[in-house]
Amino acid sequence: MMVVFTIANTALGMKSQLVKPMVDRFRADLEAFRHHAATPKGHGALKATFSFEADLQEFFAPSFPVDTLKMLVFDRISALGKALSLVVQIENASLGLYRSVEERRSLISSFKLRPMDDAWALRYFGEKLPSGHTHREFADLVDVIASFTDDVIYFSGSLIEELLAHGQVLHNAFSRAYGEGAPKVSSPDFSGPKKSGLYPSAADYEAWERWITERGDPKEGMMKAHGQNVLNGWRRLGIILSAVWLAFVATVFSEPSAAPAMSAWMRPCDRLSDPLCLFDTASPLRVSFLASLPIIALWGLGYAAGWIRKGFSDNH
Structure with a gap:
């Protein structure tokens, strides 16, 4: 300024x-x-000289x-x-x-x-x-x-x-x-x-x-631009965390010793004797589906929070 x-x-x-x-x-x-x-100039007279600085x-x-x-x-x-x-x-x-x-x-x-x-x-x-x-x-x-x-x-x-x-x-x-x-x-x-x-x-x-x-209100445009920059930052963070989570789950599935407690959760179990058993047969597709559930839930929660916040911002 x-x-x-x-x-x-x-x-x-x-x-x-x-x-x-x-x-x-x-x-x-x-x-x-x-x-x-x-x-x-007058008849028969010489015109005066113009003087200036x-x-x-x-x-x-x-x-x-x-x-x-x-x-x-x-x-x-x-x-x-x-x-x-x-x-x-x-x-x-x-x-x-x-x-x-x-x-x-x-x-x-x-x-x-x-x-x-x-x-x-x-x-x-x-x-x-x-x-x-x-x-x-x-x-x-x-x-x-x-x-x-x-x-x-x-x-x-x-x-x-x-x-x-x-x-x-x-x-x-x-x-x-x-x-x-x-x-x-x-x-x-x-x-x-x-x-x-x-x-x-x-x-x-x-x-x-x-x-x-x-077109439109310049202040509104600047606010949208600022909000979009923030939103892009959260999206990038979400993508990174999602990739890290999926890589972690894949590592645990392939190397059970990496996280024994979580590895046991992803391995086949007996549904009759274990009420927390998620599946009785293990497969990469089933593990990937289960691993994606937290990602979907958190992304949905994030978009819902942004949508609600935008509603409050539009009222000001």
Whole structure:
């Protein structure tokens, strides 16, 4: 939880200190530039020169612990499809952010080598040159950096919600199975960034949410997955114990000295003189049938217990 929270908090800090001021300043300068270009000059008068201070401040993209996040979500917890997809989205957004920031730094270096004439301003704002060509690389990168930053924030916040739901399901399962003592799931608070407008709007990600929405209740799916893992563990234990029991019975049948008391129970006896006599003739088939009776009884008891427990769980 703290790893993905660190990613979200780092991206929020970057947006607050670097990205948002960059975007606001560029858009304000672009609007003023277009207004100046659209203002007609007076008859016989020279048009005034548009003056502005270009934002050529360079910055670096932060380092996000995405590899640690991937290891934790993919290998350490039983996360479902949406959580896994969110990790991929975070990785892609962080890589896109890094490359976009590096490309902007490269363009800034090239801008510093060009003469600051009218063509320089047109290239900076991504407007059409007198030749008819348009170079929108720098202008587009401003929006691209802002978009990738929002992606890191939104997908990290969404992953936090998924992990909270996953942790709560495990907390409830632990409490039902073992009583009190399960660690509580902590929840970070993004109310401040949401109120200030730093947190991206969910409306911008409606298409992605509709595409990734899983059928049914995610909490119910996680509970079923956790229950299935436990059930598979008991099944495997039952199979091992059943095999050990059958091997033991076969050993006793073939080697009576291995367990004399049990060997006597499986050997032919006289039903008239022994009321506990099970059979008066011995055969592998009959011994196998008798040996399987405890296995059938215990497996049936186990399934009955699971069925009853599931009935109580479904009521919560």
